[in-house]
Amino acid sequence: MSAAGPREPAQPATTFAVLGYGRFGQAFADLLLQAGHRVRAWDPHADLPAALAAASMPAAIGVARWIVLAMPVPHMRDALLALRPLLHAGQTVLDVGSVKLHPCAMMDELLGADIPHVGTHPLFGPLSLARDERPRRTVICPAADHPQAAARAGELFRDLGCEVIVQDPESHDRAMARTHALAFFIAKGLIDLGVDDGLPVAPPSFHGMKHMLAAVRGDAGHLFAAIQRENPFAAEARAQLLAELERVHRQLLDDADGDSLAISAPSA
Known part of the structure; x- marks a missing residue:
């Protein structure tokens, strides 16, 4: 990643909770920080920088507007079940996995009409980010109950320098x-x-x-x-x-x- 400091975001700085700090979770957190946003990260299986580390999942998501699910897909259901009682309608949940049918169906099932959510697949990874390869693209899969969440996600990823492609999960x-x-x-x-x-x-x-x-x-x-x-x-x-x-x-x-x-x- 570039050594340049954070820039002022096109939109006001927002707090993100990044749940899962593997290779992509870390790279995505860095991208958000470079865009001038605030990040709190939680992953009980990873060593997190002290400046980002939250003591617990509730501490990570408490003031976050966006909840980023960056854990492996097989762990997502348990994470959503643990998250659901902590979430409110002013937050938006998005996943960043490379498959969409199963994650989107899980979010529809467990978050329903009450919690805004959207499926996303950033078509880049740590290496392509480090090389600043372009074009940088992201697929967004809107949830039927939450078109505004998809619109907000589109604005977010465009602010991160991405071209946005809208698709249904099966496509x-x-x-x-x-x-x-x-x-x-x-x-x-x-x-x-x-x-x-x-x-x-x-x-x-x-x-x-x-x-x-x-x-x-x-x-x-x-x-x-x-x-x-x-x-x-x-x-x-x-x-x-x-x-x-x-x-x-x-x-x-x-x-x-x-x-x-x-x-x-x-x-x-």
């Missing part, structure tokens, strides 16, 4: 299955084969693959299993990819006509 997860999940699936296969980004001899066509391998490892390589298992469409996408690769493999073994094997050029 998001289907898109992520064919992009995010497949990229991690391919990267793991290549890395396990030894086709690493440290190879001394590689043609220019491999440079993009090197970037993907580095991004997967640097941003969220530790989340491989979660990205595959928590997206309900990832298994289908993997199976389709494997079937297509097998088809191409058989064509090559059968000495198919070269024209039928050519990789099509991008459409104009």
Whole structure:
């Protein structure tokens, strides 16, 4: 992250409770601080900076306007059950996970019409933030009962320098299955084969693959299993990819006509 100090936010400074201080929770807290906001963080499994650490979950969320769920998805239900008695309608809950169907359904179920909530997926991670890679995008999945929460979340992420994409949770997860999940699936296969980004001899066509391998490892390589298992469409996408690769493999073994094997050029 940049060493520059906090800047004045486009909107008045707001207090955020960041629940979960893993690699992304920490990076997102830093991004909020750089934008001039106030952050209180709580994670019983992490070492937190003293300036951000709250003594408890209630202490973290007490004066927060935004409650950021940055814990792993399997821990989210327990967190929401613990949170619900502490929340009021003046607060907005958002999650920052890479899948949306299950988290959004949980928030709808446990927070309902009383507590504003919205699903979000920031399409960046610690490495891309450190490199200040652009464009920086975030997907927002509005809750049917809380369109204003989605509108506020859009303003928040635009203030953080993001382009905002609005999708329903199913469309998001289907898109992520064919992009995010497949990229991690391919990267793991290549890395396990030894086709690493440290190879001394590689043609220019491999440079993009090197970037993907580095991004997967640097941003969220530790989340491989979660990205595959928590997206309900990832298994289908993997199976389709494997079937297509097998088809191409058989064509090559059968000495198919070269024209039928050519990789099509991008459409104009």
